[in-house]
Structure formats: structure tokens, C-alpha cells
Amino acid sequence: MRDKSLIILGVVTFCVCVSTAVEEDILQLNNGNFNKALREHSELLVHFYVPMTADVHKVSEAFQEAAAELQGSEVRFAMVDIVKEKDLAKKLNATEPPFIRLYLSGDKHNPVPCPVPKTSSSILTWLKRRAGSPTDIITDNIQSDDLLVVGFFKELNDAYIQVFYEAAIDLPELTFALTQNKDVVSKYDLVDDVILWFRYPLLFCVYYFDIKAKKIKNKNKICILFQTASQILSSPIPNHALLFISKTSPDYEKIYIAFNRSAAAFRLKILFVLVNVDESRNGRLLEYFRVRDFEAPLIRIVNLTDHVTYQLPSLTLDVDTISGFCQDYLNRIAKPKLQSEPVPEGWEQEPVKQLVGSTLEKVAFHPNKTVFVLFYLPYSPQSRAVFPLWEELAEAFEDQEDVVIARMDASANDINMSMHRQYPSFCLFPALYAERVIYTGKHQLKHLVKFVHKEMEKAKKDRVKVNTINSPESVITHFGVLSLLFILCCMFYDCRKMKTEGNTWIP
Structure with a gap:
């Protein structure tokens, strides 16, 4: 017992010593x-x-x-x-x-x-670079497995390399190097005064140094890393602006240039990331941020500390709009994209019911009501153009209690179902939990009314079929068939127990 007490005392003493050391x-x-x-x-x-x-x-x-x-x-x-x-x-x-x-x-x-x-190495590298000078990162050996940012300058004077070294201080996660090794430049058929971003021997990006202005052209690009989902979610910069876009989009070049220019003002505050929605490897990223490929192009900002997402509320993606959105986010003015907006007061009394994320399922999948929902973007002219038509449609069915005309802001509420076309999108949810139907016809009242009546008739026929299958007579009929099959199986089993002569069964 005394030995055990000594052991416990020793462990406690050790723990106290460790705690004190920390x-x-x-x-x-x-x-x-x-x-x-x-x-x-x-x-x-x-x-x-x-x-x-x-x-x-x-x-x-x-x-x-x-x-x-x-x-x-x-x-x-x-x-x-x-x-x-x-x-x-x-x-x-x-x-x-x-x-x-x-x-x-x-x-x-x-x-x-x-x-x-x-x-911890990030902190150590930052402190070391702060206390050091550009000469500390001059090297001829750049054949490394690490991701490198390498500056190649014809003359290694302070005016040139100081700007480069400042970027190295601000980005301790990356390995920076300065070199005059001409083999590197000649290998990639480049001129002097460039910055290379690569993992040897694969070259990813080239940035040119403006000799007259003594600055790196678009040096913020060093921060724009085209990352995988895991790299994005583990980045040291918590604020990320993600541009979801298809590289085959006719507006790709214009939007990319605007996105790229906007990044300059938010260097080290917001990490700008381009996500190509056509790239299959980005599927998990689209899933994580709940973005559908047809919704692109769009810009989202996410804070990796609290995982709150913000969406740029505009179809116009130019420098002013993007920069204004980012500044609103930093100033805490931007409104977050929620899973559901608050339920509007008195929404059930309106001709067109305003649905939100928390009420969509309850209303749309009502077993005795046919619900026609307009999914829209409030900042889209095409969506707003449909609003008067939707009011007319609600008036056309105001005397039918089993028909509900509704709409929902797709940009402010998460929609946990697949969508097959761009917004505005028209989805009919027939009664009886029938499969929803996407309307793709003309935006005219008579065509919408005809579509609703047609789908309601189809739902009624489906209900008759279901009721027939579940009726008592049907159950008795099924029971009779099953009984007959059971009797036949028993007879077959008994026959196998009988003696045979040749190929003939003998009872």
C-alpha cells in the first residue's frame, strides 16, 4: 500500500512539474x-x-x-x-x-x-523571416518536393527583392526562395525578373515583376491558390471568397479578371479561390457549400471559424460589386445565407404563400393538397418578371382549397432537393406524396392552369390505383391466391415422400 502511495505521489509530482514548465x-x-x-x-x-x-x-x-x-x-x-x-x-x-x-x-x-x-513551424518561420533579410532565402537549390514560390531577378538589389520578401513574411506557410540560377528560367523559356510558383519540376504560375514601379504585378495572386476542398478548409486565412464558375461560360474571362482584380484590396484578409464547377473533383466542394452547377456563376464568402456562409446578392459580377460585397462582409454588414429565413408573419393568409426553408417540406408534401412553388432569386430580373403572373395564378385557384400557390427565395434558404434547371424554377408537388413535377412550359396563365389540372387528374388516377390495391376485396383476393399456392406446395412436398416406380409417381 505504501509503495502505491509513493507511485501516485510521484505521478502527481511529475504532472505538476510538466504543468509548471509549460x-x-x-x-x-x-x-x-x-x-x-x-x-x-x-x-x-x-x-x-x-x-x-x-x-x-x-x-x-x-x-x-x-x-x-x-x-x-x-x-x-x-x-x-x-x-x-x-x-x-x-x-x-x-x-x-x-x-x-x-x-x-x-x-x-x-x-x-x-x-x-x-x-508551430508557421510561427517560427514568421519570426525568423521578420528578424532576417532577403539574403536568407537566396539559394541555387530549388529542386524540392515542397510547393515553392521562387523569385528570379537579374539583379538582387534591395529595391527588387524587398517587395518579394514582404510577401514571404506575410505567408509563412509557403516556402519562398530567391535565385539567379539561369537553368531554371531557361528550362521554362522565361525572361528575367519573374516569380515562379511550382513544385519541381511542375510549373503552376508565372508572375512578372514591374521594374519601373518596383512591385510585383498582381502579387496578390500568390494568395489565390486553386486548392482542393481539404486544402481550402484547412487554410490559415479564415475568410474565403469562392467564385463558382464554369470555364466554358462565355463570361468566364470577364468575370475572372474582375474577381482577380478585386483580390488585390483584400490581400491577407480574404483568400480568393476559383472553383471550376465542370471539374468532377470539385463535386465534394459543391456539395459542402450546397451549390448546384447550373447556379454558377456565383460568389460565396465563408468564415472557417464559425462556418457561416454569405452569398453575393447580384447577378452582376464586376470589380465594384465584388469588392463592395467583400467590404460589407468585413464590416459585418453582409447578411448571412441561412438554412431558413424567419417565417413571415401572416404568410398563410396571403394568396401566394411565402415559404422558407423551415416550412417548405410541411407545405409542399401535404398529402391532400397540390402545391405549386416558384423558386426564385430576388435580385434576378427574370425571377421578378414572374411575380405578377404568380399572383394571377393564385387568383385563378383561390376557390380551390386543395391547391396552394407558393414561392420561395432560393438564395436565402437551403433547398434539400435536386433542381434540374435555372431559376426561376417551377415545381409542382401533387397530393398523395406523388413525385414532384418540374414545369418547363410557357410563362402564360392558361398554360400554367392547364398544367396544374392535368397533374391533379393524374394524381387522382394514381390514388384510385393505390386505393384498389389496398381495398379489402383486393386483400382477400391476394389471400386466396397465396392460400392456393400454399396448398400446392404442400401437395408437392407430400408427393416427394411417396415411393416411385420408374418415372411415375405412385400414391
């Missing part, structure tokens, strides 16, 4: 000791966190591992619980990203924001 690596700051820490440490890297959240936990793990790696260095690691230290967080404006900040020489008003890390 706390020694990282300062726990509050309103009382924050200014003191600033005075004592010339480089103070602070992680402002909300405890007990999965995303923050991953960042905190990376932060703690980096602190252990750099124990004893000039950089001092510290953490602030912004739930407990609300006043301090508000005073430092730390209730919003960036949540990791580097305070230099006691200046608490101008911290350097650290990109959101995926791993």
Missing part, C-alpha cells in the same frame, strides 16, 4: 501585469484567445509548441484569456483578429500582426 514558457497576462511585461521584454508575442473552442485550441497548441522551441530566446511568449480579461482586450482592441500580435520595444499601440498559424 507555464514558465508562456506568460499569463492580465490587466495588472501587461504593461510590466511590455517593459521587461523587447519582443513580446501575445496570443489573445477564447478558451474551450476547437479552432482556438489548435492555434494555442501551435503557440505553445513554438514557445517551447524558442525558450530562452529574445522573443517572450504570452497569452491573454479575453473572456476573463475583457477590459484589457477591449483596451488593446484585441476582441477581433489578428489574435496573435508581436509587441516591440514596449509599444502597445502598434503591434505587428502575426498570420494565423496552422503549425
Whole structure:
């Protein structure tokens, strides 16, 4: 018993020692000791966190591992619980990203924001690049399995390479290199002063350096990685603007240029991603964001921290519209795309019932009502043009209680069913849980009325068939047939037990 007590005491002592070691690596700051820490440490890297959240936990793990790696260095690691230290967080404006900040020489008003890390190596690389210089990434060896961003400049002077190195600091997840190895440029038939993005030997993109302006043309493209679904969902930048488009679309070039130009103003704030809806490998991505290929082109913004999605409410995809949407999102003005809008007050008393995600199934699949639903986009001229016609249709059936004319905003509510054509889309849900029917005829009242009556008659015939199959007489008939089959089987079984002579059965 005494031995067991000693073992338990030893384990507890070990755990306390480990816990103390972790706390020694990282300062726990509050309103009382924050200014003191600033005075004592010339480089103070602070992680402002909300405890007990999965995303923050991953960042905190990376932060703690980096602190252990750099124990004893000039950089001092510290953490602030912004739930407990609300006043301090508000005073430092730390209730919003960036949540990791580097305070230099006691200046608490101008911290350097650290990109959101995926791993501890991201933090270490960021700190190393910040403290270093462009000469640290000059190399002749670029035959690496890593994804590389390589700058090839005729002259390695400060004016050229400083801009490139700034991008390297801001993107610690990527491997950057500077080289004058002419074999690389000649291999890909390129000129001097270019930036290559590739995994050797496969070249993905080429960016040209503007010598006169001393800047990278469209350097934001470095951030526009055409990723798979898993890469997108694990990106260090939490805000993603996704352009869903078909590369065969006649407007592809115009929309892509607008999307690309819009990215410049939101570098390191929003990651711009192009998703080709014609690419079969993007099927899972379309499924995740609940986008149908015929709905493209459209732009969605998703925040990977809370997984809330926002959709650009316009069919016009130019620079001003895209940039305005992104800015509204950052300013928290944009409205999120919900699974269901709130149920409108008094919707059941209106001639045209306004459905939302939470009421669609209840209304459309009513067993005794035929429901005709217009799925529309409020910002689409084609959809709005149908509204008066839909009001007329509701008037035509106002005396028939078993017919419901309804409509639903497809951009603001999730529709958990396959859609076979573009919006506006007309779907009839016949009574008896019959299979829904897509209307593809003319947008004229008489044709719509005729279509509804035709499908109602068909549903009635289907009901007669179902009732006939389930009637008592039908059940008795089926029972009689089954009884006869049972008797025959018994006779056959008894006969097999009888003796035979030759090929003849003998009873």
C-alpha cells in the first residue's frame, strides 16, 4: 500500500512539474501585469484567445509548441484569456483578429500582426523571416518536393527583392526562395525578373515583376491558390471568397479578371479561390457549400471559424460589386445565407404563400393538397418578371382549397432537393406524396392552369390505383391466391415422400 502511495505521489509530482514548465514558457497576462511585461521584454508575442473552442485550441497548441522551441530566446511568449480579461482586450482592441500580435520595444499601440498559424513551424518561420533579410532565402537549390514560390531577378538589389520578401513574411506557410540560377528560367523559356510558383519540376504560375514601379504585378495572386476542398478548409486565412464558375461560360474571362482584380484590396484578409464547377473533383466542394452547377456563376464568402456562409446578392459580377460585397462582409454588414429565413408573419393568409426553408417540406408534401412553388432569386430580373403572373395564378385557384400557390427565395434558404434547371424554377408537388413535377412550359396563365389540372387528374388516377390495391376485396383476393399456392406446395412436398416406380409417381 505504501509503495502505491509513493507511485501516485510521484505521478502527481511529475504532472505538476510538466504543468509548471509549460507555464514558465508562456506568460499569463492580465490587466495588472501587461504593461510590466511590455517593459521587461523587447519582443513580446501575445496570443489573445477564447478558451474551450476547437479552432482556438489548435492555434494555442501551435503557440505553445513554438514557445517551447524558442525558450530562452529574445522573443517572450504570452497569452491573454479575453473572456476573463475583457477590459484589457477591449483596451488593446484585441476582441477581433489578428489574435496573435508581436509587441516591440514596449509599444502597445502598434503591434505587428502575426498570420494565423496552422503549425508551430508557421510561427517560427514568421519570426525568423521578420528578424532576417532577403539574403536568407537566396539559394541555387530549388529542386524540392515542397510547393515553392521562387523569385528570379537579374539583379538582387534591395529595391527588387524587398517587395518579394514582404510577401514571404506575410505567408509563412509557403516556402519562398530567391535565385539567379539561369537553368531554371531557361528550362521554362522565361525572361528575367519573374516569380515562379511550382513544385519541381511542375510549373503552376508565372508572375512578372514591374521594374519601373518596383512591385510585383498582381502579387496578390500568390494568395489565390486553386486548392482542393481539404486544402481550402484547412487554410490559415479564415475568410474565403469562392467564385463558382464554369470555364466554358462565355463570361468566364470577364468575370475572372474582375474577381482577380478585386483580390488585390483584400490581400491577407480574404483568400480568393476559383472553383471550376465542370471539374468532377470539385463535386465534394459543391456539395459542402450546397451549390448546384447550373447556379454558377456565383460568389460565396465563408468564415472557417464559425462556418457561416454569405452569398453575393447580384447577378452582376464586376470589380465594384465584388469588392463592395467583400467590404460589407468585413464590416459585418453582409447578411448571412441561412438554412431558413424567419417565417413571415401572416404568410398563410396571403394568396401566394411565402415559404422558407423551415416550412417548405410541411407545405409542399401535404398529402391532400397540390402545391405549386416558384423558386426564385430576388435580385434576378427574370425571377421578378414572374411575380405578377404568380399572383394571377393564385387568383385563378383561390376557390380551390386543395391547391396552394407558393414561392420561395432560393438564395436565402437551403433547398434539400435536386433542381434540374435555372431559376426561376417551377415545381409542382401533387397530393398523395406523388413525385414532384418540374414545369418547363410557357410563362402564360392558361398554360400554367392547364398544367396544374392535368397533374391533379393524374394524381387522382394514381390514388384510385393505390386505393384498389389496398381495398379489402383486393386483400382477400391476394389471400386466396397465396392460400392456393400454399396448398400446392404442400401437395408437392407430400408427393416427394411417396415411393416411385420408374418415372411415375405412385400414391
